[in-house]
Amino acid sequence: MKRRIPLLAYSIASLVLFFGGWQAVVSAGLVSSFVLPSPIDVIDRTITMMIRPFAGALLWEHALSSIGRFLGGFGLAAAIGIPLGLMMGRFRLLEDIVTPLFEGYRYVAPLAWVPFAALWFGTGIGGAIMVIFTGAFAPCVINAYRGARLVDRHLIEAAQTHGASELRIGWEVLLPGALPSIVAGLRISAGLGWQSLIGAELIVVSSGIGYVMIQGQSNLSPETVVTSMLVIGLVGLAIDFGLRAAETAVRRKWEGQ
């Protein structure tokens, strides 16, 4: 058999080509640095924004204010969406009532809620939270509902014959049974919610990491824009990583039983 090039070599080559090519194109002046900043420009800009405020705050302060809003909207979506989904899975009547409204809501792109969010709750924290909520709500409901439908009916009946209240059935039978599906839904929710927040900050909200991007864009500072993209990507990755860990933990516990 022929000696083959290890796969890792391809991966390394790819990254070297990507960053090398990017830097080379800018250094050689093929594209203006007003259009595409080089990787070195971006690193330089990131360090500057860490120590000197831009658009009113340091880079990590902008990121923190975005994360705070995200947690607010995401928490609200989970707190309302999961019980609603579970109840839809438990009570047929509720499912029939909510379904047509929910289907209508689902087709509206989350960002289309921005004007109403701003009119109802202002362009500060409230409006942003509503936009994240509209982005993150649907997967919470859908996955809790699907999870609840998968719960063994005999378990519910057993709980009923032992005189458990609906609240206890929800808390001790439906929720644990649906948990793997719910956690998977939360991951999707978090991704959509984080993305919606960035959208809201680009359009109306005047702080946070999305706002920094818009400032960078209007100041003709593409390195600021790319730096913010990097931060947004990293925070998104961290959120996803945390929820993936939760997903694995839940799944392991369930399969272990």
Place this chain on the structure above:
Amino acid sequence: MNRSTLTGAITVVVVFMLWWLLTSGTGLINPLRFPSPEGFASALGRIWSDGYAGGTLMEHIWQSLRLVLIGFLTAVVVGMPLGFLMGYDRRIEAFVNPIFLLLRPIPPLAWIPLAIVWFGLNDASKVFVIFVSAFVPSVINTYTGVRNVRKTLIEAARVHGATEARVISEVYLPDSAPMIFTGLRLSLQASWTTLVAAELVGAFLGLGRALQTAYRDVNTSMILVTMVAIAIAGAITTILLGHVEKRVIRWRATT
């Protein structure tokens, strides 16, 4: 009519009556917060025949639909083959995946400011961000679909002397089609979200532009009209894609 549809229909009627009651019926909700059905109807009439924010409703819809279709189709035409190659050949996977893992966490909406720096506020910047948002799900789902093609099927086809072209068209593609279509649906959804955001940030025509103008004018009736138009346009494209999916899968089943 079964019980579920009946309950659903009753719900919709009740919601409409509540809407009327809370707005024009009792005036509990200020029209500056949420429009009444009459306000909605007159705003719809206005944008339909006289136009609003630089165009009539049909012109806005056509502009948005056009950009979504161009961006989405380009992403599919480039993304599906790339995803296929990544699933088919481990060396291509090893080469492309690192860059993909690097770019993937950046939400498509975060490309909007850079797109404006690159292309300005015209159609090209929108098509670019739609392309970016639709590209990722197209590639990933095609790639996953092809990776999960049952190895025994491939081996069986090869043992019987099928050419590689036949293995691809008769084993790889049919077996990964459902996953690929899931990716296309996600791509289409992402396309609309991104388009609306991009047009809200800055545009001269389109549903997002109409929405932004309505927001500036604090015209809640018009905000609701454009939101409904966005939902309907999105629903139509999703349904069309569903039909294409059915056709393709049926065609695959008969050949």
